[in-house]
Amino acid sequence: MAKAKYVYIFGNKKADGDGSMKALLGGKGANLAEMTRIGLPVPPGFTITTEVCTYYYANKRTYPKELQAQVEAGVANMEKILGKKFGDLNKPLLVAVRSGARDSMPGMMDTILNLGLNDQTVIALEKASGNPRFAWDCYRRFIQMYGDVVMGVQKRPGEDHEPFEIVIDQLKEELFPGQHHVEDTKIDAEGLKELVNRFKALVKDRTGKAFPNNPWDQLKGAVGAVFGSWMNDRAMVYRRKYGIPSEWGTAVNVQAMVFGNTGQNSGSGVAFTRDPASGEKVFYGEFLMNAQGEDVVAGVRTPEPVALLKNEQPKAFAELEKVRKTLESHFKDMQDFEFTIEDGQLFMLQTRNGKRTGLAAVRIAVEMVKEKLITWETAITRVPAEQLDQVLAPVFDRAAVKAAKVIAKGLPAGPGAASGRIYFNADRAVLAAEAKEKVLLVRVETSPEDLRGMIAAEGILTARGGVSSHAALVARQMGKVCVCGASALHVDYANKILIVDGQEFKEGDYLSIDGTLGEVYAGELKTAASEIVQVLVEKSLDAKDSATFRNFKQLMDWCAKATKLLVRTNADSPDQTANAIAFGASGIGLCRTEHMFFEGDRIDAMREMILAENTEDRKKALAKLLPYQREDFIGIFKELKGLPATIRFLDPPLHEFLPHEGSLIRDLSEKIGVTPEKIAKRVAELHEFNPMLGHRGCRLGIAYPEISEMQARAVFEAAVEVQKKGIKVKPEIMIPLVGFPKELQLQIDVVNRVAQEVAKEKKTKLNYLVGTMIEIPRAALVADDIAKDAQFFSFGTNDLTQTTLGMSRDDSGSFLPKYGELEIIKKNPFASIDQTGVGRLMQMAVELGRKTRPDIKLGICGEHGGDPDSVKFCHRIGLNYVSCSPFRVPVARLAAAQAALSEAKAAKTAPKKKKK
Structure with a gap:
């Protein structure tokens, strides 16, 4: 009997799996295997299958007995390819541990980078690279991620920032007194060593445990944390919203680290083969030099547009342009991919079908048919039906915009118009939305913990982060209006105020954001109908030639060719x-005929009929x-x-047409000449304990x-x-x-x-x-x-x-x-x-x-x-x-x-x- 296979390798032009195996390898693992197969530069690694996740939850969070040996073989394969050793004191192999569900769930589950570092291997990395700052930067990142994800370092009551970020801010204040918004890259090697010590102390203080030194123990803890994150609160909220079954589970991807933080010749980025907000066929995305991928996605620094990479790294940019074309021609869909440049060399870390707005989904589908990448039938399947609501959503009224003043500009991350009362905390935003308020969630940057607030909000506004940050990715998928990286915003969480353009806004005040232009306005702006509604409902000819309307009409024409079920x-x-x-x-x-009885004088005639005491009067x-x-x-x-x-x-019971309050009964009495007593008596006669199941x-x-x-x-x-x-x-x-x-x-x-x-x-x-x-x-x-x-x-x-x-x-x-x-x-x-x-x-x-x-x-x-x-x-x-x-x-x-x-x-x- 063949042994169960739980680990699939990829990288170095060899892969056990392929892109069709998403159910087993998750989306990330399947696509890493597929990119390997088509010759893209993928760092080697392996995928632990979703079957292990299922086993893990079915067997009290334990693993199949065959797994450990297969994981060790996967690590050995990486060691052989790279000439490095896991835990080695000369050439240490460091790995990234990432989740990978069948359907992409951006930011909902956990990631740990730079795993394998400890007090000894960090010295080895320093010597091997000749770059002390890089080595200690990796170590502090690893402690921060591992401490948060695996060891559970939590915020305490009253802390709006993550505990590790508070420690970083305190150190920056000591190193750079009086300077605001100092980037992490300004901290030198000695400062990072001090940060490592403070991070370890924080871990011990918050968890009561010392940070683990053994790389194999670290790997075991990281894999368990990723599987465990499948059932964390934000992942469950996300799955409920998008109908992802919990029984699918997640895979775990263990991949050799490549480093974008070795210096100014290295960097990381997230890019899209087309604009995910508008659908335009342009190379779209962002990068940061001397950074790891999490810096881009988390929004802690505001990145540069990917087009500017041509100036920084022309060779890598030219390679990326080729990769962009290869990905679209192979996957035949708009791709969202992550890349790292290590000392000028390009590596591909991930690709997936990109999350996009409804507007972009329609445009991309229609244009890909014109480009002969897909058929019109495939185009119909590419647009999630519920996203058409976004295409029909209102925009700001032109006259209102003309009269308003732009108080800040950011990056347009989720198109559309949104006005609402500002809230700086996800929990308070949820409570306000439940009280029927229109809400804007305003944060310095969002994190996955803000998901409930993002769902509740009309729109999302952040001071930091770019178009591929967590806020932008999630907002686009949800169809939320979003503006990111509006650096003029100063968010004061402690006092619940926002300062911008010399004005102060308290929590609960109104702001308006335009996610198409990236503009922020004071107050509540009037909205107008979308271009499609302007043409079809308001009969406006101005919008008839717009690309948005043409693409929508084309999609609907194709639907008419395909459909059997009428609407x-x-x-x-x-x-x-x-x-x-x-x-x-x-x-x-x-056609609900009772709705016709409520207008004008009709309701009075209806009430006369109900109050009539015989058939003749009713007639x-x-x-x-x-x-x-x-x-x-x-x-x-x-x-x-x-x-x-x-x-x-x-259909409805008759009591719904009668007034129930004294003053309204008296008004009706005067109108139709029936005594208040008679009306009140009839109301009492028609009262039902359960009208839904009553006389209707x-x-x-x-x-x-x-x-x-x-x-x-x-x-x-x-x-x-x-x-x-x-x-x-x-x-x-x-x-x-x-x-x-x-x-x-x-x-x-x-x-x-x-x-x-x-x-x-x-x-x-x-x-x-x-x-x-x-x-x-x-x-x-x-x-x-x-x-x-x-x-x-x-x-x-x-x-x-x-x-x-x-x-x-x-x-x-x-x-x-x-x-x-x-x-x-x-x-x-x-x-x-x-x-x-x-x-x-x-x-x-x-x-x-x-x-x-x-x-x-x-x-x-x-x-x-x-x-x-x-x-x-x-x-x-x-x-x-x-x-x-x-x-x-x-x-x-x-x-x-x-x-x-x-x-x-x-x-x-x-x-x-x-x-x-």
Whole structure:
């Protein structure tokens, strides 16, 4: 029996793995192997597989017995290639230990650099390099990282900075009194030796343990810390946000160190083959001379644009340009890569598909098709559907910007416009956001510990760090507006103030940031619609020729070619309908007729109807509502121009239309001539302990059929009116909350009777469907019986989720976050369909409905219709359409196209069945 293989080597033109092995080697390990295979200069190393991570957590944080020997063989391979020895007192081999999940999780897990140093090997490194400052700089970095990541040196209450940074700042103050913002590179070898001693003392003070000297013990501790970081708080928060399963685990990459901090002939950088913020095809990124990679990513120094590397290191820059082209032509996607230059020699440390904004994702996808790098089908799959929200997001109003003053400039790291109250601490930012404040998180530089605050914030502003810093990387992925490296900012954490341009801003004051231009403004600026919304909704011709609009339109045209699942909209007015049609909606999937009763005098007529004591009085009040509702339907049908409209009859309980406070009751009494006492009595009669499960939906139409009669007449009279103008009308009348077939039959009888009356009165024919919402479990269980009468089903997944899970959409917020943390639920079931529970009921209803009525039309009209994962699920179970709010239509269209392409790909690769 073959031994399990847990360690895969790479480097020196030889690799055990390749880029297809991300599930086993993680993204970083797989791509290091792939870069090795295509001949790029990768320092040698090895990857410990994700299977070890799974084993580690399943076996009380222990390792497979075969692992140690395989790790030792991996180290020996590096030693052989480099002519160095791990722990040697002459030529010591130092290594970097990094995480590597299957999906990139920038900054969420841990890294340790310069491992293998101790009081003896640092002297050996000093002698071997002839550079004392470099050797002691590596040692202090190693103690800082290892002390933080492995030994757990923590901040104490009241400390806003990391403990090691506090020690560095204290030493700088002693060495350079009165000088602000002194860079670490100014500390000489003697100063770094002192820093090493202070760091060791800090470790002992905070942990009670001495810093470990044995390199093998260091390696064991580092590997354990990286595996352990898979379950740290920020990694779990990140995974929940992006739907990364915890069972995937992380790999660990152990790689020979190359040094960007040996002097001014060395450096480190992070670069992108295209601009990840705008998508422009330019060499984009940053570097720092005499620095290690963490300096660039952590944002502790503000780096230089990578274009300037041509002046510092022309040979290395020319090599990087070649690498950039090689990476894009090989991986056929925009790459984010890390590099180090050691004494003029280039090394590649990592590559991955780069995180990008929605704007960039669309542009890169469209332009790569033009460049013949990818097909249009691949382009559709390259844009995460939810990122289209960013493309439609508002920008600052031009007039407001013209009148405002720029108080600081930084690097444009996450495009868009954001205004909010400033907070200097992630926890306080979260609390403010929970209190419904718009928040800007302002930091000197962000760290992974700030993740919760970054999620809560509208935008992120930092005084230090560049476009490849942690803040920028995470902001781009989340679609957050971000400005980094605004050096004019002075953040005073202790006093909770920001000083900039001679002005002082307290925590809670408003600032505005433009992440496209990198500009910071005082106060709250007015926003305007994005270019796409300007063209499609506001009909502005100014933006029609913009590249943003052209790229968006091209992507949507490709989606139309690929998709099977249609996308309708939830719309209750002509304006909403027009907006959705402009975005490509194929009709209305939900028109909530009750929304038409709240405007102007309509609510008074509705209240008269509710307060009526007999059928005759109810009909009189309903007669006042009829022309209003008919007029609304006329406007909607005109905008649809022949596309179908699913119209839901009255759904909410009647008490929602009545006032409950004394003063409002008195106002209504004067308006409609009914005594306050009578109104109060009726309010009390209509009170329900659980209105969601009470007298609403079809139950209202059955108790008061005159309500359904009026609504049906409004629909059909409007249809006749619009048909006279030569416009086709396709109304689909939807009866809500049906659970028993007889409920639907009774309401269909009313609809058909009114349709016949109107057709006879107007001497015309009417083309319409009658169907129901599947929104309670019983309806799904007896869908075959309901389908005998229903011509269509529309899943009302909001209520279906509530009634299936026994959870209130409005009240479950108190425990759902905890359920997410404990992974009882993978996603909020009110945001994304609970596919194994609610989804199973839906699938059952689809199968039963089609068994009775093979041509039954099937759709979804709950808010889940705009969620990409839910859209893809609806495609898989065979629905005809989804419906969502107008501004979510492009998101749903893209998700539907992606689902169709995924299905087609699976069909191509599926094994063919043998003929009998």
